[in-house]
Each structure stands twice: as C-alpha cells, then as structure tokens.
Amino acid sequence: MTTSSISSELSSAALRAQTFDAFRRWGYLQASLDPLGQYLAPVSVPELDLDNEFAAGARRCYAGTIGAEFMHIPSRERREWLAERLESTQPAVDSGRILRLLARADLFEQVIQSRYLGTKRFSLEGVTALIPFLDELLNRAAELGAERSILAMSHRGRLSVMVNTFGKSPVDIFTKFEDVDPRSILGGGDVKYHVGATGTFAARNGATVALHLVSNPSHLEAVDPVAMGRTRARQDRVGPDGRDRVLPVVIHGDAAFAGQGIWAETMNLAGIEGYSVGGGIQIVVNNLIGFTAEPDESNSTRFSTDLAKRLPLPIFHVNAEDPAAVVRVAALAAEYRYQFHTDVVIDLIGYRRHGHSEVDDPTVTQPLRYARIKDHPPLYELYARQIGADPAPLAQELHAEFAEEQKKATTVRKKPVLVEMPDYWRPYEGGCWRPELEVDTGLDREAIASIAAKVSAYPDGFHIHPKIKKLLDQRAAMGQGKQSFDYGMAEAVAFASLLLNGTPVRLSGQDSQRGTFNQRHSVLIDIENEQRFIPLNHLDANQAHFSVYNSILSEAGVLGFEYGYSRDYPETLVLWEAQFGDFANGAQIVIDQFLSAAEDKWGLLSGLTLLLPHGYEGQGPEHSSARVERYLQLAARDNIQICQPSNAAQYFHLLRRQAMRSWRKPLVVFTPKSMLRHPDALSPIVDFSRSRFLPVLPETEIQNAQRLLIATGKIGHELRVERAKRRDTSIGIVFLDQLYPWPEAELRAAIEAHPAAREIVWVQEEPANMGAFSYAMPRLRRLAGDRQVLSVKRSAAASPATGSAKAHEMEQKTLIELALKGPA
Numbered sequence: 091m092t093t094s095s096i097s098s099e100l101s102s103a104a105l106r107a108q109t110f111d112a113f114r115r116w117g118y119l120q121a122s123l124d125p126l127g128q129y130l131a132p133v134s135v136p137e138l139d140l141d142n143e144f145a146a147g148a149r150r151c152y153a154g155t156i157g158a159e160f161m162h163i164p165s166r167e168r169r170e171w172l173a174e175r176l177e178s179t180q181p182a183v184d185s186g187r188i189l190r191l192l193a194r195a196d197l198f199e200q201v202i203q204s205r206y207l208g209t210k211r212f213s214l215e216g217v218t219a220l221i222p223f224l225d226e227l228l229n230r231a232a233e234l235g236a237e238r239s240i241l242a243m244s245h246r247g248r249l250s251v252m253v254n255t256f257g258k259s260p261v262d263i264f265t266k267f268e269d270v271d272p273r274s275i276l277g278g279g280d281v282k283y284h285v286g287a288t289g290t291f292a293a294r295n296g297a298t299v300a301l302h303l304v305s306n307p308s309h310l311e312a313v314d315p316v317a318m319g320r321t322r323a324r325q326d327r328v329g330p331d332g333r334d335r336v337l338p339v340v341i342h343g344d345a346a347f348a349g350q351g352i353w354a355e356t357m358n359l360a361g362i363e364g365y366s367v368g369g370g371i372q373i374v375v376n377n378l379i380g381f382t383a384e385p386d387e388s389n390s391t392r393f394s395t396d397l398a399k400r401l402p403l404p405i406f407h408v409n410a411e412d413p414a415a416v417v418r419v420a421a422l423a424a425e426y427r428y429q430f431h432t433d434v435v436i437d438l439i440g441y442r443r444h445g446h447s448e449v450d451d452p453t454v455t456q457p458l459r460y461a462r463i464k465d466h467p468p469l470y471e472l473y474a475r476q477i478g479a480d481p482a483p484l485a486q487e488l489h490a491e492f493a494e495e496q497k498k499a500t501t502v503r504k505k506p507v508l509v510e511m512p513d514y515w516r517p518y519e520g521g522c523w524r525p526e527l528e529v530d531t532g533l534d535r536e537a538i539a540s541i542a543a544k545v546s547a548y549p550d551g552f553h554i555h556p557k558i559k560k561l562l563d564q565r566a567a568m569g570q571g572k573q574s575f576d577y578g579m580a581e582a583v584a585f586a587s588l589l590l591n592g593t594p595v596r597l598s599g600q601d602s603q604r605g606t607f608n609q610r611h612s613v614l615i616d617i618e619n620e621q622r623f624i625p626l627n628h629l630d631a632n633q634a635h636f637s638v639y640n641s642i643l644s645e646a647g648v649l650g651f652e653y654g655y656s657r658d659y660p661e662t663l664v665l666w667e668a669q670f671g672d673f674a675n676g677a678q679i680v681i682d683q684f685l686s687a688a689e690d691k692w693g694l695l696s697g698l699t700l701l702l703p704h705g706y707e708g709q710g711p712e713h714s715s716a717r718v719e720r721y722l723q724l725a726a727r728d729n730i731q732i733c734q735p736s737n738a739a740q741y742f743h744l745l746r747r748q749a750m751r752s753w754r755k756p757l758v759v760f761t762p763k764s765m766l767r768h769p770d771a772l773s774p775i776v777d778f779s780r781s782r783f784l785p786v787l788p789e790t791e792i793q794n795a796q797r798l799l800i801a802t803g804k805i806g807h808e809l810r811v812e813r814a815k816r817r818d819t820s821i822g823i824v825f826l827d828q829l830y831p832w833p834e835a836e837l838r839a840a841i842e843a844h845p846a847a848r849e850i851v852w853v854q855e856e857p858a859n860m861g862a863f864s865y866a867m868p869r870l871r872r873l874a875g876d877r878q879v880l881s882v883k884r885s886a887a888a889s890p891a892t893g894s895a896k897a898h899e900m901e902q903k904t905l906i907e908l909a910l911k912g913p914a
C-alpha cells in the first residue's frame with residue numbers, strides 16, 4: 091500500500107468517525123419526530139452541515155424518526171454499546187402484530203366515543219403506538235428475565251392499556267362507563283381512569299409477565315416514587331435477582347413530566363442502595379399539548395424530557411407514526427435496562443386527537459391544529475398503508491367485537507373487580523377498628539435484658555467513638571434495670587424484638603441512621619477505618635433484616651417510595667422519618683392522596699409509619715410543628731392512626747403494636763425532640779412488660795383532682811414538672827397518647843376517675859388554629875357531661891411558632907401558668 095493510500099484510508103476512517111460523532115451528538119435535533127410537523131421542526135446545526143460520503147448513513151441512523159440522546163452519558167462503554175446498536179441494520183418487526191395492536195387501540199376508543207359521547211376517558215388516540223411499544227417492551231423483558239412488571243400511568247390511555255396490555259375484559263371497562271351499582275361505593279371509590287388493575291401478559295417466548303397497574307390520584311407524577319417503592323418491595327421479596335425479575339415501567343404526560351419535580355426526586359433515588367430498582371422504563375406519551383397548554387408554555391426547553399439529561403441515561407425520541415421505529419426503540423430500551431440496570435427514557439411523540447378530555451372542545455384554543463387533526467387518519471390506517479395491507483376487514487372485525495362487548499356491559503349489574511390482591515395481604519385487614527384486633531406487646535424482663543445486651547454490643551476490636559461507647563454503656567445499664575429507658579433505646583429494643591420474631595424493619599429518612607437528635611445511632615462507625623456495624627443485624631442467625639437508610643433530601647419522593655414499599659411488603663414494619671415534622675408537608679400529596687385516602691378510594695391498605703418530630707422548643711416557625719391538625723382533618727372511618735407516645739415505653743408498645751396487629755393502617759407518630767431524654771418521659775424496665783400501648787395515660791399520682799388537664803406530649807411533662815415544683819395536689823394531668831381513633835372509653839374512664847374535677851382543660855402548645863384544639867374540644871364536651879370544658883393554647887397565628895427563643899419561653903411560661911392556675 092502506498093503512503094498516500096494509507097493516509098487517504100486513515101483520513102477516510104477519521105472522516106467517518108468525525109461524521110458519525112457529530113450525528114451521535116446532534117442528530118436528534120434534526121430527526122423527524124413530530125408527526126404533524128408543527129412543533130419539533132429540525133433545527134439548524136452547523137456541525138451537521140456535512141457533505142461527505144458518510145453523512146447520509148449517519149443521518150439515517152441518527153436523524154430519521156428516532157432521535158437518540160446519549161452522548162452525555164459519561165461511560166464510554168455505554169455510549170459505544172448504544173452507537174453500535176443504533177448504527178447496525180435494524181431487525182425486522184412483526185408488522186401484522188403491530189397493525190392488529192394499533193387497530194385494537196384505535197377501535198376501542200372509537201367504540202367508546204360513539205357509545206359514551208361526552209364521557210371522560212382520556213383517549214390515547216394520536217399516540218396509540220404506546221400499545222405496540224408496551225407489547226414489544228414486555229416481550230423483550232420477558233426474554234431477559236422479567237416475571238413481573240409494575241406499571242404506573244396517569245389518565246391518558248389508561249383504559250386502553252388495561253384492555254390492550256393487561257388483557258382486562260373490555261366488558262369490565264365498558265361496565266365502568268355504565269357506572270353500575272353506585273350504592274356500593276357511596277362516598278368512596280374513584281373514577282375509572284385512576285383505579286388500579288392487575289393482569290397477565292403472555293409473552294411470545296411462552297412465559298408470562300404478571301402486571302400491576304398502580305392506582306393513582308389525579309395529581310400528576312405523584313405515583314412515580316410509589317411505583318418504584320412497590321417495585322423495590324417486590325424485588326426484595328424475591329431475593330438477589332429481584333431486579334431482573336421485576337421491571338418498573340412509568341408512563342408520563344409531556345406537560346406533567348416537565349413540570350412536576352417529583353420525577354426528579356424519584357430519579358435521584360435510582361442509584362442509591364436503599365432505593366435502587368435496577369432501572370425502570372420511563373415513557374413520555376408526548377402529545378405535544380398539556381390540557382390547553384402549548385409545549386412552549388409547558389417547558390423551557392425543546393423537549394419535555396430535557397429534565398432527564400442531568401442523569402447518565404439514554405433518551406430516545408421517536409416519532410409515534412413510525413410504529414416499526416417505536417417497536418425497535420422498545421426492544422432497545424429493554425435491552426439497555428437489562429444490560430446496564432439504569433433507567434431509560436422514551437419520548438413517544440404523537441398528537442392528541444380530541445380535547446384534553448372528551449368533553450373539552452380543542453378547536454377553541456388550538457383551532458388550526460385541530461383542523462389538521464380532524465382530517466388526519468388514525469395510525470392503524472396509516473400503518474396499513476405503509477405495509478401494504480388493507481385495514482378495512484380488520485377494523486370491521488374489531489369494531490364488531492368491541493361493540494358486542496359494549497352491549498354485554500349494559501346488562502351487567504355488579505361493579506367489575508380489576509385488581510387481584512396478592513396472597514401476602516391475606517392475613518391483614520382494614521375497615522373499622524374492633525377490640526378483638528388488639529394484641530399484647532409486652533415482653534418479659536429477661537427478654538428485654540437479653541435484647542438490650544445485644545443492641546448495645548459491638549465486635550471486639552471495633553474502635554468505638556467515646557461518645558457512642560458511653561451511649562451503649564448506658565443502654566446496657568437500661569437493660570440491666572439500672573437506669574430508665576429513653577426513647578432511643580425503647581425504639582432499638584422494639585425493632586430488635588420484631589426482627590427476632592421474623593418481622594423485617596425498614597426505616598428511611600434524612601440522617602436516620604444516626605438520628606437528627608443524636609438519639610438513634612443504629613449504625614456504628616469505627617473511628618479508625620469508618621467501617622460500619624449495625625447491631626440490629628447481629629442479633630441472631632435467624633432474625634429478619636433491619637434496613638436503615640439515610641435518604642436523599644426529599645420528602646415527596648422518599649415518602650412516596652416508602653408508601654409504595656409498604657403496599658407490597660405488609661409483613662415489614664416500614665417507617666419514614668421526617669427530619670422535623672414540619673417538612674412532611676413537602677410530601678402533602680402523598681399524605682392526602684395515598685396514605686389517608688387509598689383504602690377509601692381503592693380498597694388498598696398500608697401499614698406505613700410516619701415519625702414526625704414535633705414540639706415547641708423555641709426553634710422557630712419551621713422546627714416546631716408537625717401540623718397535628720392536618721392529620722386530624724384527614725382522619726375518618728378509621729383510615730389512619732395518630733399518636734403521640736408520651737414516654738419511652740409507650741413508644742415501644744406503639745411500634746410493636748403497629749407491626750404485630752393484623753389491622754394494617756398508616757400510623758402517624760408525633761415523636762419527641764428535647765423530650766427524647768426528658769427525665770419525666772423515661773420509662774422503667776417494668777413498663778416494657780406491661781401488655782399494651784395505652785391510648786390514654788390517666789392521672790394516678792393525684793387522687794380526686796379538682797381540675798383535670800388533658801394534654802399530649804411535651805407540654806404534659808412540663809406541666810407535671812411545674813406542678814411538682816409547686817407541690818400542687820389539686821390538678822390532675824392526663825396524657826392523650828392516641829388522638830385518632832379517638833379513645834372515647836379510655837378518656838371517659840380517666841375523667842370519671844376524678845369526680846371532683848369540675849373543670850376539664852385542654853392544654854396545647856400550638857396556636858388555637860392549630861394542634862388538636864378544634865378536634866378535641868367538641869369531643870371533650872361530649873365526654874364532660876355537666877363539667878366545664880376550657881382550653882389553654884397560644885393565640886391563633888399565621889405561622890406555627892415565634893422566631894425568638896426568649897419570646898417562646900415567655901409564651902410557654904404563660905401557657906403553663908394559665909393551665910395550672912386556671913382563670914383568675
């Protein structure tokens with residue numbers, strides 16, 4: 091070979107590399123992605139103004155109907171893996187199957203449109219390519235090891251997915267439109283496009299994939315972390331290969347994806363040990379409109395998926411009117427996920443045939459676009475043309491089939507059941523509380539002593555921090571009955587006792603391993619090598635696993651995840667801890683829409699426990715209140731439990747009760763801060779042998795009180811301390827440790843034990859418009875009979891607490907003074 095031919099060969103290789111590199115980087119900006127060509131017109135990219143022999147090939151790979159963004163992935167191996175596949179000859183697709191799926195998707199919608207005109211269904215028409223996408227995705231995933239898939243999606247196309255992917259009977263879906271049997275769900279239930287479903291996907295390799303569609307609220311994207319938590323629970327249930335066997339698939343709308351931050355929170359969990367699920371398939375059903383909002387009103391960037399670019403994962407934009415390309419991307423997405431175990435984002439770009447719902451007229455806001463859409467044929471017709479098939483006979487057959495099913499639905503009288511509950515929910519129940527459901531949670535002294543020794547031990551040669559050594563020595567002394575227990579030790583013993591009984595415990599929250607208030611120290615750190623030791627995982631060879639994770643700095647994402655986890659692992663005590671209770675309102679959607687309403691809306695239970703530090707300690711407006719009032723307002727029909735254990739033993743019994751009862755209800759616990767070690771809140775070992783959590787701690791030290799104060803938590807202890815200082819024997823102090831369900835009988839007994847008390851006084855630290863005041867007062871009046879019911883509280887306020895520590899002290903003093911002295 092001559093020097094010049096070598097150099098020309100070299101330069102040819104270099105030119106090819108340069109050309110392909112430019113298209114790998116920027117080709118997606120010139121891809122033909124928008125079927126109606128209105129929004130995503132190819133942009134000019136100087137790097138792609140190439141006129142050489144390689145440009146056409148590179149353009150075909152990267153600027154056709156698939157636009158791949160992957161050059162931001164730092165791993166060269168992953169970039170090369172993707173480039174190789176995107177540049178190789180594309181495998182043939184099963185066009186007959188694709189056509190049938192597309193036709194089913196369109197005709198299902200058309201039958202609903204004709205029979206239930208003006209009823210909301212949130213049609214998928216315009217992006218029906220989602221159905222062949224899911225078909226290929228699940229087929230490929232089944233080949234790669236998936237046995238189960240957790241799917242989450244909002245309203246758009248949900249009914250179609252139930253029928254065309256989950257295999258639900260169309261009769262069941264049409265029956266939902268008939269809205270039969272309304273009496274069975276008066277005041278409860280949910281609309282048809284939010285309810286969950288289970289189904290089975292029969293894959294082409296003969297395997298089946300169990301499918302779960304997560305019930306979700308209208309609140310867009312709130313379901314994202316729930317789906318991931320459910321997936322993780324399912325993966326943990328099956329063991330080390332769980333991430334291969336259980337695949338999460340989350341389907342988003344383009345406006346919601348770009349607008350709601352909870353997806354970003356959820357994705358930030360993706361690579362973190364306690365929350366990873368080995369990657370999920372994230373599909374944006376991009377109809378280039380959000381209700382009436384244009385793309386440039388919904389996001390600041392070209393693609394709604396640009397949010398995902400901060401993550402090292404591929405994003406595939408694909409024109410939904412090239413079904414073969416859609417199916418290829420589906421296969422590639424599954425393969426990538428199984429190869430590298432990260433999320434993959436697919437931006438499936440189409441249009442929306444009707445208004446936002448079928449009762450909206452889109453010609454009012456987008457007249458020109460909808461004039462074009464009106465004349466645009468459905469995708470199955472276009473695809474039939476592409477592959478040279480006649481769609482008419484197929485359309486006729488499917489139309490007749492759906493019409494027949496619709497007719498059947500008009501004769502059904504019972505509500506269809508779309509969800510089959512897994513066996514592991516069988517031992518548990520919801521509904522209203524019955525005393526027979528109570529369990530004893532006490533442990534005998536020897537058991538406590540033996541557990542206490544284990545939780546305060548660490549291996550020989552472990553270089554323990556001197557402060558932690560002191561703490562563990564104290565804990566050991568508590569177990570020996572030499573010292574009273576504090577909350578930290580009460581919790582450790584409760585966890586240990588459950589683990590030894592085979593109940594796994596999972597706790598996550600910001601800085602939860604140590605504990606915000608230095609109270610937990612569940613993970614010991616060797617001060618010479620930073621090796622970690624978790625005493626709660628060294629109790630016994632047969633114990634259940636203790637998982638404790640420091641979460642990312644997120645509330646909505648993490649709480650949603652833990653809620654999801656609790657949904658698929660009812661045998662585990664799952665706890666989420668807020669750094670301070672105030673921050674839980676960042677997760678308000680999860681609390682309102684899932685935690686407190688899921689049983690009512692969907693018949694779904696959860697035993698998730700929220701630990702919310704609460705108490706007025708002069709730390710300012712944002713470190714005082716867990717917003718007790720909000721949880722009380724959400725409480726009805728025994729949907730949740732709201733408690734504030736006023737001493738260490740009460741906390742112990744409460745945690746055990748939550749795990750041991752078959753009654754699975756979310757538990758909201760207002761936990762202490764400074765009171766964690768308050769001498770009045772410590773508990774002697776004997777209280778751990780007592781049988782149960784007491785919803786009410788009656789006044790027993792003082793006989794025949796003249797005035798009875800009723801309080802929760804810290805203020806009760808402060809009142810007791812002050813009362814002792816004053817040597818007052820006329821005032822009784824009752825702790826209300828369970829606010830909901832309201833312990834009517836116990837409280838009545840506590841009041842009646844002091845017949846001379848003519849005044850019952852509700853005392854709270856919170857302002858009058860907060861705390862349990864509005865909730866407790868009418869209930870106390872009902873119990874008090876002819877006694878007077880008074881209250882002591884801070885004045886109503888717009889913000890929960892003062893920013894001045896001194897002002898706080900003055901206020902607190904006044905509260906205590908008023909409570910102990912009574913009205914002048």
Ligand SMILES: Cc1ncc(C[n+]2csc(CCOP(=O)(O)OP(=O)(O)O)c2C)c(N)n1
Nearest residue numbers: 246308309310343344345346347379380381
């Ligand atoms: C958190 C939240 N805010 C507002 C709404 C009201 N809403 C319902 S659908 C919708 C538009 C969604 O657009 P997109 O995400 O593109 O999905 P599409 O309906 O177009 O499929 C809006 C604003 C909502 N459901 N949830």
